[in-house]
Amino acid sequence: MFKGIQINKDEAGYRASLEQIDEAALPEGDVTVQVEWSTLNYKDGLAITGKSPVVRRFPMVPGIDLAGTVTASSHADWKAGDKVVLNGWGVGETHWGGLAQVACLRGDWLVPLPAAFSARQAMAIGTAGYTAMLCVLALEKHGIKPADGEILVTGANGGVGSVAIALLAKLGYTVVASTGRAEEEAHLKALGASAVIDRNELSQPGKPLGKERWAGVVDAVGSHTLANACATTKYRGAVAACGLAQGMGFPSSVAPFILRGVTLYGIDSVMAPKAVRLEAWARLARDLDIGKLDAISREISLGETIGVAAEILEGKVRGRVVVDVNR
C-alpha cells in the first residue's frame, strides 16, 4: 500500500481525497518510481478542484510532475537506483501521476535528474519552471538579445512568471514584471525585475496596435493581456504564449503580425519531445540561480495539496509549491 491523492467522479460527485492505495491498482508502465517530491501546478489545481475537465479517467492520481528513484524497470534506458524527473505527457490527467508515494510510468517519458539539482529542487522548478525555460529558449532562438530592450513577463508572481524573471535577469535581459499584486514589488525586483507594472494596464480590451515597447514577451496569462502584449511588441519582436490564467481567449487582430512582423510562439510543455526537455533542463541547470529558487518556493505535505489547489486557482499562491509526498 502507498499514500496518494485520489480523484473520484461518480454519483457522489467530484472529489479528491488522501487515500491508502494498493500497489496492485497502479497503471501499466515499464518503470516503477519511488516518488520523493512532487509539486502543485496550475493544472493540478484544475484537476484537484475539478474546475476544468483536466482529468480524463477515474479514479485518477493527480500530479503532472514528480521526482524520485527508479525501483524497477524493464525499459532499456533505466535501472533501479536511477534518479529521474517526469513532467507532463498526460500524467495526472490520463495516467496516474506524481501526488503519491509510488508511480508506474513509461520509461520514454522520463528524463534524468540533472546533477545540478536535488529531487526537491527539480520539483521547485517543476513544469512551471521548465515551461518558463521553454519560453526563454523561444525568445533566444528568435535572436532577441539583452540590448534589444525590455522583456515583459506577465503573471509575474506565478510559477512560470517567477522562474522566467529569474532566468531572464541572469541572462542579462531587462525584465518588466506585470502583476496584480503590487505589494510583491520588492520580491519581484529581488528576483531580477527592473520594473513592475500593474496587470490592469494590460488586462482590459485594447487597440490593435499600441506604442512599441517590448523586445520580447513571456505570457502566462492569455486573453486581453496577450492581445495587448502583442500590440505593444516592437518591430520584429516575439511573444512566447504559454498560459491562460486570465482566460483562453485571444481577442487580438492580425495587425502586430502583418504590420510589425511580430512572431507569436506557442509553448507546450506536455508533449514536448525528449530532446527539447533535455535542452530545457540543461539550461535550467546552467542559468537558474538556486538561491532565487529557494526564495520562490514553499513546502507542503501531500494532504495539504487539496486546500492549496483551490488557492492556486484564486491566484493566491506566490511562486512555486513543493510537495513532500512522504509527509
Ligand code: NDP
Ligand atoms: P500560477 O497560478 O502559479 O500563476 C499564474 C499567475 O497569473 C498568478 O500568480 C497571477 O500573477 C496571474 N493571474 C492570475 N489570474 C489572473 C487574471 N485573472 N488576470 C491576469 N493575471 C492573472 O500558474 P503557473 O505559473 O503555474 O501557470 C501559469 C499559466 O501557464 C497557467 O494558465 C498554466 O495552465 C499555464 N501553463 C502552461 C504550460 C504549457 O505547457 N503551455 C505549462 C505550465 C503552465 P500575479 O499575481 O503576479 O498577477
